[in-house]
Amino acid sequence: MTEPSPSTPPSGAAARPTRVAPVPELISRPEGVGFLACVAALAVLPLVLELSAYAHNLITLALVMIAGALAWNWMGGFVGQVSFGHAAMFGIGGFVTGRLMLSLHLPGPACWLGGAIVAGVFALGAHPMLRLRGPYFSIATIGVGEASRLVFTYWERFTGGSTGLSLPIDSDAKYCLYWWALGLAGVVAAASVVIRRSSLGLKLLAIKSDVDAAADVGISATFYQDLIFALSGAVVGLAGGLYASYFSFIEPKDMFGFDRSIGFVLMAVIGGVGTPLGPVLGAVVFVLLRTYLLASYPQLYLGLYGLLLIFIILFEPLGLIGLSRRVLRRLRRRGAGTSVMP
Amino acid sequence: MLLSTRGLTKRFGGLCALDGVSLELREREILGVIGPNGAGKTTLFSLISGSQRPTSGEILLDGQRVSGLPAHRCVRAGIVRTHQIVRPFGGLTVFENVLVAAIHSRRPAASHARDRTAEVLEFVGLADRTTQYPSTLTLGGRKRLELARALSTQPRVLLLDEVIAGINPAEAMAFAALIRRVRDERAIAVVMTEHVMPAVMSLSDRVIVLDHGKQIADGTPQQVVANPHVIAAYLGTTETEAAAS
Secondary structure, three states, rough: OOOOOOOOOOOOOOOOOOOOOOOOOOOOHHHHHHHHHHHHHHHHHHOOOOOOHHHHHHHHHHEEEEEEEEHHHHHHHHOOOOOOOOHHHHHHHHHHHHHHHHHHHHOHHHHHHHHHHHHHHHHOOOOHHHOOOHHHHHHHHHHHHHHHHHHHHHHHHOOOOHHHOOOOOOHHHHHHHHHHHHHOOOOOHHHHHHHHHOOOHHHHHHHHHHHHHHOOOOOOOOHHHHHHHHHHHHHHHHHHHEEEEHHHHHOOOHHHHHHHHHHHHHHHHOOOOOOOOHHHHHHHHHHHHHHHHHOOOOOOOOHHHHHHHHHHHOOOOOHHHHHHHHHHHHHHHHHHHHHOOO | OEEEEEEEEEEEEOEEEEEEOOEEEOOEEEEEEEEEOOOHHHHHHHHHHOOOOOEEEEEOOOOOEEEOOOOOOOHOEEEOOOOOOOOOOOOHHHHHHHHHHHHHOOOHHHHHHHHHHHHHHHHOOOHOOOOOOOHHHHHHHHHHHHHHHHHHHOOOOOEEOOOOOOOHHHHHHHHHHHHHHHHHHHEEEEEEEEHHHHHHHHHHHHHEEEOOOOOEEOOHHHHHHOHHHHHHHHOOHHHHHHHHH
């Protein structure tokens, strides 16, 4: 090779003025207004409409599941570590809440907080597993989920064994839980969007696409995975606590069950894995579907979950969000041909 | 001395990938590391950048021990590497790829990170590709991106693993000029491995030669190409020469 000329590279970075991309807003004004309007509408819903107990149940359950699904998505979607063991944190949150209520008679919020903290610390215990990536991590989480189900089933003094725990029933408090669940879902949804758009979200995406390359530019994959797994576990624990309070009867088989873990995966997949708000849609669809299937086809519903999972991953990996984007794009293309819309 | 290694050794079970390598790197210097395939060049880089731990020996940056630090800490100390096979973050745009590295450098603050990202992309010649995804770039473009990502961490030592190999001759020339500008304009010391001999010989201030994990020569490019051990390592020896030595 001859002496290379000191000219500028050939890709033509000629003396064009460099435009720095503007710092993106975490939440723009229209988004914020829209979000608050949704939350407000849901907040006044039970006051304006005479909701049946059934509808009240269903919406509260959906709100709790929205929070859980969004938190699962922080790990499964943002970091790309798919967990099949989130039921462990859900169950721990629920049973710690129950025990705190029964033994110490603490007020609800204190019990939920206790459940969330224990669940978050438990999730930190997954630290050694975070060396595993992809399918290996997922398989390990199945093991942890199933092991914790067995441990808590046989730990009768704490969980009541297979007969479960009955929590104190307070119909006023139960009615108010709707707003607690709404508050939780709202905060977690806002947090999802903020995390995704912040520099933290960028780092998580970098870790998701190449752990080693992320370390080579100075990102500590271990630290961020621990952080997100603990946060995700704590929120799922909180959801478990609210769930326990609301339904006032919990048993290990249900709280720690494998189909609950699958449920978190499925909610995110139906809605759109890795999209900040897809799991909201996913959770709503999932709760309706599950209620219907459990009532109509109790023997078949796990199999139907499997089929659904296969179909979505094959045909629309970004779930409902991906589908709606596709529909919007098509509508816009059609609209652009005929109307004066830009 | 900016960077030095002392008796750096790495064993994988019974295989000794690197055997007692001691090298020194001065400020504003380009050090070439050459050697046949399997000589231990990439292992040397993995040790210096913290991706792997040495079996024995140590690495000093400015007299401070950095061996044993994990990769992300090495980056903050000022040592950064690029990969032989480029590894862009596929889900991030060109700008975000560099930004995520800039965030972590020694002087943070989000707005500075964005300015620095833009400046580095301009420097490597990708300023007009900021919103594209890495998959739309040519191999040369992706190598520039890899370089930009490394530079945005504001390193003091830049380890380039075969950046020129595999790109077309015109791009290779431009890339060589870019590496020289990294040294001259940004005052970064560069350690580079390369298979393309003319490139490494014209760029390097000094060259060390590895063979089977051992350092067999050290000196200016002219001294090294005249060294009989080096010729033997690359071309092999005839039986009579082998018997004589």
